[in-house]
Amino acid sequence: MKSKGITVKGIPYMTGAHVYNEVYLDDVHIPSKYIVGQENEGWAVVNVLAGFERSNIDIVMGLVRGLEEIVEFCNANNLSKDPLIRNRLGDIACSIEAVRTLSYYVADQQNRNEMGLMDAAAVKIFSSELLEKYAQIQSDILGPFGIVKSSPWAKMRGTAEYNYQACFVPIVSMGTNEIQRNIIAWYGLGLPRMK
Template structure:
C-alpha cells in the first residue's frame, strides 16, 4: 500500500508548517499551558487559520469548508499535534463535534452552531463520563426528564475538559428513558454552559495545571430544539463520534516531536554513544513509525469511503502506548532532573518530559480504555465471542 503524499500535498504541508513556525510562540506548551496568554493566542490563531481557509478545510463547502481530502486533513493534524495542538480546544469542534452536528443535526442546528465553529468563535466541551460510567459509558445515570418543549437535566459529569470558563457549549449525554435497555435509552443534548443550575469544579492532577473538571447539573433546562439526533438514539451518535475522535488526533506526531527532543538532548549531553540510550531511542522511533503507518491505514480506508472501526482501535492502542513509552524513556534518559516541572530553571528541555509523562499516564484510558480497544479488535476484527 502506497502512503506517499503527492507533490501538491507536500507543498501544502510546507506552507502550513512555515505558517505555524512563524505564529506559534516559544512559550506555548500545549492546550493547558499555564499562561494567561494561552487562550487569547488560540483564538487569534484560529481566526488567522479561518481567514486562510485552513480551520475547517475538512468540512464540506455547504458548511464553510473546502472539502479537503482526508490526506490533507491528516497533514493538518500532524502539523498541529507536532506543535502541541495550537488550535487549543477548537480541535474538538473541528474533528469531532462539528462532524457529529453535520451528520445528525437538523438544518436549523446547522445554521445556528456550525458558522461560529467555522470562525473559531465558540468553544465546546464534552459531557460524557460520570463517576460510575467511564469505560462502561452506557451505564450513565444523568437524567433528562421530558417536559414537552424542554428537558430537565439532573446529574453529574466528570473528566470534562474545558468545562470551566472557556467552554460556551457542552455536548451532553443523558439518560432519557430509564425503562429502555441501557444502550437504547440515551439521548444527546446541546447544552448552553451559561444555563442556570450548572456548577463546574476543577479537578487537580499531578500534571500541574488543571485540565479536567466535574460538572454538576441541578434542574438544568434544555430546550427541545437542542436535542441532537433524535430522542433515545444518542448511543448511535456516541459510536460515530468515537470513530471521529480515534482518527482525528495525531498523537503519534506529538510523540515524534518529543523523540526528536530526546535525540538532540542525548547528542548534546554526550549520551549518543551509550548503547542503552541508543537502543531505547531506536525502539521508540520504530514504534512511532509503526503508529504512523497504522494511522495511515485507517485514513486510507476513510479515503475509500470505508469506516475503519477495528483499524482505528488498533491505531489508537499503538498511539497511546507509544505516548507512555516516550514519557518513561524520557525520564530514564534525563535522570533525576527529568522530574523537574516546567518553570524550574534547572529543568532540562523546559520541563517538557515531566509534563509529557504526567499528561499521558491516563492516555490508555481516555476515549476508550486499552481493554475496550482490545475487545473491539477481538470481537469485530477476529470474530471472537463477547467477553463474559
C-alpha cells in the same frame, strides 16, 4: 452550557494543571431543535465522537516531535554513542513510525466519513502505550534533569516531568485499553460480544 441545572466542577491534576471537569446535569431541559442526529440514536453519535477522540493523532505527533527532541538532546550531550540508548531509541522509532502511518490511515477514513471503530481503538492502544514507553525512556535518558520542569536547568522544555506523571491518562481515559481490546475482538474480529 448556560442552561439551568448544569454545574461544572474542576478536577485539578496533581501536576497543577486543570484540563478536566465533572459536569452535572440536573433536570436540564434542551429544546428539541438542538438534537444531534436522530431521536433515540444518540449512541451512534457517541460512537463517532469516541472514534475521533481515540484516534489520538495529537499524541502521535507529540511522539514524533518528542523523538526528534530526544535525538537532538543525545547528540548535544555526548550520549549518542551509548549502545543501550541507541537500541532503545531505534526500537521506539520503529513503533512511532508504525503508529504514525496507522493514525494517517484512520484520519483518511474519517475524512471520507468511513469511521473505523476498530482502527481508532487500535491507534488509541498503540499510541497510549507508546507514550508510556516514551516517558520512561525520556526520564531515564534525562536522569536528574527529568524532574525539573520550569527552571534554567530544565531540558527538552521541561516536558519529561509532565510526561512521566501524565502518561497513564490516555491508557485509562476514552475507555481503558482493556475495553479497547474487547472492542477490537468483538467489532473488528467478529468474536462474540462480552456482556
